[in-house]
Amino acid sequence: SDQLKKKLPLADIKILVTAGPTFEAIDPVRFIGNHSSGKMGFAIADELAHRGADVTLIAGPTSQTLKNPAIKLVNVTTAAEMLEACTHYYPQHTACIMSAAVADYTPVTVAPQKIKKQDAVLNIELTKTTDILKTLGESKRDDQLLIGFALETEKEEEYAVEKLRKKNLDLIILNSMNDEGAGFKGDTNKITIIDKHLQKTIFTLKTKTEVARDICEKVIQLLNP
């Protein structure tokens, strides 16, 4: 089966994938999270492994499971933990696909005890998290690929291209929220892939498994120019 594996398009290529939301603690019983299911990232990890890749998956809290037992799963909870895991693992990998829905803000302090209800209004002070993708983009080597996602509700392509440039990406996958059924909660996505030469590929509404296959094919193309 070692002989068989060698014939696969991503045989022995090391790829890092992130998936799911991050949870940012407010107090011992509460957190700020988001609706990311982790489905997209888990599907990408499985499809890459199916094509022979050596996959490390860094996942925030999700109920997803992997089909392929060869994938190395690293569980994290917060944006800070995901940053630490990503900066640790990226140098040993040829590509990173950042599909996680990382919190943009985290509470300045975590209350040591459960916050008791008091006034009519409660303010929780938040501070910006580190942009993981941007951090990886700053240390990216010539022999590495970096792929990000963009979730937009307006000026989709303009904002996606801005992120591609600002974060030094090779590809950005624009997740359209415009279509019924698309989005990070459900089972389908409508994506547009934009590369660093601003070449665009528009896809129809598909299941997340099908979308994961399209993304894999793009990665294979990039690795075999």
Ligand code: CTP
């Ligand atoms: N991302 C990241 N670290 C963060 C926030 C986002 O690595 N702290 C990554 C996401 O995983 C995704 C990409 O950046 O691959 C774009 O995420 P998105 O939320 O669309 O964009 P932001 O840059 O966070 O900007 P905004 O939310 O304001 O649109």
Ligand code: CA
């Ligand atoms: Ca964001």
